[in-house]
Amino acid sequence: MNPDYLELYLVTDRRKLSDEEFLIRVEQACTAGVTVVQLREKEVTTADFYQLALKVKAITDRYKLPLIINDRIDICLAVDAAGVHIGDDELPVWKARELIGSDKILGVSAKTVERSLIAQSEGANYLGVGAIFPTQTKESTLVPLEEVRAIVEQTDLPIVAIGGINETTIQTISGMEVSGVAIVSEIMYAKSVSQKVVDLKSCVKKMKEGELNEYQ
Known part of the structure; x- marks a missing residue:
């Protein structure tokens, strides 16, 4: 996959939003420049997830952006999303790859070098590493910066940092x-989604070019 798609990766959260406001915010984010959207829904029925995925895919298709489905391979296949992202407690990476086929994107959450190397050997296209910082979105064990560096150094896959x-x-x-x-x-509940995306894209560009000051 093209690593450029991972630059500003929106993971959705609609717990405090109406369906209409949620879709508006997703479209605003796409318009402003996010590079990929992951639809994450933990507490909905399969039928509702399917219908929502169709609506979000209509948006991402309009902006020619990949849609990644969190965890649910069945939903990914049902709406023909670009790919799926699985966590530590989901199917083995090799089985997920077998089910989605060779053409779809497979993202895998990783907190250790060991998990990262397994994911790489079993067919992952990229790694989601984190949580880097504390977050209110979900409870998650923090990954030390030293481990993040080790994962970057010891794997060949593109890496997306997540968490706070x-x-x-x-x-x-x-x-x-x-x-x-x-x-x-940070995006889903921003006062201005469009401006937040623009500001974050600028930060990501500077980060990748090494222009930001580093705290470590």
Whole structure:
């Protein structure tokens, strides 16, 4: 896959939004420049997830962006999404790859070098590494920056940093050679989604060029 798709990776959250407002915000983010959208729905029926995925895919197709489905391979296949992202407690990576086929994107969450190397050997296209910083979106064990560096150095896959990333904390991972950052609430609940995306894209560009100050 093209690592450029991972630069500003929107992971959705609609818990505090109406369906209409959720879709508006997703479209605003796409218009403003996110590079990929992951639809994450943990507490809905399969039927509702399917219908929502169709609506979100209509948006991402309009902007020629990949749609990734969190965890649910059945939904990914049903709506012909670009790919699926699986966590530590989902199917084995090799089985997920077998089910989705060779053409779809397979993202895998990783917190350790060991998990990252297994994912790489079993067919992952990219790694989601985190949580880097504390986040209110979901409970997650933090990954030390030293482990993030080790994963970057010891694997060949593109890496997306996730967890508590904003315009300030992104400075901490500047220079680590990650391909991009995944953002949830910072975009989904921004006062102005469009402006937030523009600001974050600028930060990501500077991060990748090593122009941000580093805290480490």
